[in-house]
Amino acid sequence: MLTGSEMAVVDANAEALGVPRKQLMESSGHSVARAVRDHADPGDEVVVVAGRGNNGGDALVAARFLDEFALRVCLLGRPETITTDIARENWDALQSADYPTEQVGDSSAFELGDPDLAVDAMLGTGISGALREPAATAAAAMNDSAATVLSVDVPSGLDCETGDLAENAVAADHVVTFHDTKPGLADLPASVTVADIGIPDAAQRFVERGDRRRLSRDPASHKGDNGEVLVVGGGPYTGAPALAARAALRAGADLVRVAAPDTVAREIQGYSENLIVREYDGDRLAPAHVDWLADLAADHDTLVLGPGLGGAGETLSAVESLLARFDGTAVVDADALQVVPDVETEADLVCTPHQGELVGMGGETSDDWRERAELVEDFAADIGQTLLVKGAYDVISDGERTRISRTGNAGMTVGGTGDVLAGVTGALACVLEPRHAAALAAYANGTAGDTAVEEHGSGLVATDLVEAVPGALWAE
Ligand SMILES: NC(=O)C1=CN([C@@H]2O[C@H](COP(=O)(O)OP(=O)(O)OC[C@H]3O[C@@H](n4cnc5c(N)ncnc54)[C@H](O)[C@@H]3O)[C@@H](O)[C@H]2O)[C@H](O)CC1
């Protein structure tokens, strides 16, 4: 089942894989025409009622396959206001080919007539809320008529995010929906057919640029609304926590704090004036710091735990107690990964091991990425957490759903790129579900690496990735 916004991600991924939306619209339209033939006889009167979006576009395609019927095509609105080029091109094709088309300026101009079958292609996955005019009047006319009503994708007035049906929605007899079913369709007193429109499985399996659509920023948001990340790192190393923190800022987090031993705090601060560094005494993390850190962590949306902490016994036992007291989302990387299989925590963990670390955690891997994907899924299910296993093909799984990210290059084997990934994941997990945050972070980190390699070849370094993260997430 796919919501409207998930469908938009899949659709954009299909486009990234070379299957443009106009091709999908052609398939959709063809499947609508097949459904019309299933429910009407040659010579019957068929009225197509098309809205100005791509839902309407599907029905404008269908019209070209319906020559055996007495056909009328009504567009709700002026052709100039059709919202997409592909839908408008299909409208123009109907004009050139002399199909019987009408435009409905406002609701008083709408006439349904007395057709045998009406195609409801007013609104699809692009809408929310009750129907506005002239769609509302057209829906009422369809509902009052004796015509068989066939809805395209969803009955107009069904909210494709929530599955709620507006009071003035179209009461469909049949629905032909595309690619996968949508929320709300199962509860309708209508027959629902799912049409395969040629979206490759890869559009869902692979993380592609369409996944970036999950990120949206409220223009009215305030400092903090887009994420506060706490990086718990440093001690034996200082660069790793700074890289993770800077990457989190570049991935859109509002505030990023680093909690680090006082022996290295100034050095970490010295890498960037954009960071806020909070220090604890000593030269590495130890159980005595956990009370203070647990309180600090509770004020953040996500925790990034591990970069540069080292693997001393007392550090690892502090990591374990900190996780036991945290109930938000924590990205766990590097040495901290060792504690994950045994930790008791309410937190949602996103673990970011490379394959060696995965094996160290008790997981299994394989050179074949398909096999590896299955092994990672099983291990994620075992530990009940989300895994992002790094490799040429990154595997992301929450134990039920598994994605693959193919971006990145061999130049990224340089030190520090994993810290960047952990930071980006921490930032994205402030605003997305863990599995989506991990998938998009893997994609963005690899894409940043691909940008960096263009300029620096195999001499790229982790700070190059940090600078390239915004382009990977937001550039056109
Ligand atoms: N892979 C796919 O998902 C494919 C989907 N196809 C079809 O495209 C539609 C979705 O198209 P989109 O243009 O995004 O949106 P809509 O056609 O649903 O309508 C948007 C249109 O409606 C206006 N609007 C919004 N809310 C309301 C309201 N409450 N009342 C009236 N009007 C409203 C808004 O302003 C827009 O102008 C999908 O359902 C499929 O049918 C592709 O053709 C194939 C691939």
Ligand SMILES: [K+]
């Ligand atoms: K519809």
